[in-house]
Amino acid sequence: MSALPNDGCYTIQTILSLPDGERAELIDGCLYDMAAPSVIHQRISMGLSRVISNYIADHHGSCSVYAAPFAVFLFGMDDEYNYFEPDISVICDPSKTENGKGCDGPPDWIIEIVSPSTTPVDYVIKLRRYQQAGVREYWIIDPQAEKTIVYVADKDPVVYSFTQPVPSGIYPELSIDVSKL
Secondary structure, three states: OOEOOOOOOOOHHHHHOOOOOOOEEEEOOEEEEOOOOOHHHHHHHHHHHHHHHHHHHHOOOOOEEEEOOOOEEOOOOOOOOOEEOOOEEEEOOHHHHOOOOOEEOOOOEEEEEOOOOOHHHHHHHHHHHHHHHOOOEEEEEEOOOOEEEEEEOOOOOEEEEOOOOEEOOOOOOOEEOHHHO
16 A cells, blocks of 8 residues: 555545445545455455454444445544545444544544555554544554554553454453454
């Protein structure tokens, strides 16, 4: 995932005018093309969505899980220079999705599954923007390195190998064994 060259800033209009089937993210006016996910990426994404959704349902939680493609407007829908599609978004405030167009404001929990082409964006650019927007919990899952880095607001990041269960900051009783997905 690298920024596409441009003569100026891209806007949400650029995203909305992409041909069918073409996806990109817009971060601070820079457009980042999104390649099709790999099999391991899809396996992890589907497994995480299922585990988290089942946990919420089993515990009568009020949060909802959304898997990509799902629009996230971190700084509100009036921000025309930022449009994110995290791999997984957990949203606990139902008013953020009432518009029917995505999440209006920061999700509570975002999970990104990196690939070699998305590493710099997920580890640096998105981390910074997610923290600035107030995302409470951000997981970076790196299948190549077989590790998960967990960022919880106001705490130091914690790195887990794929051999360790990863606890959720939002749901303290939930731990996920990524290696079993």
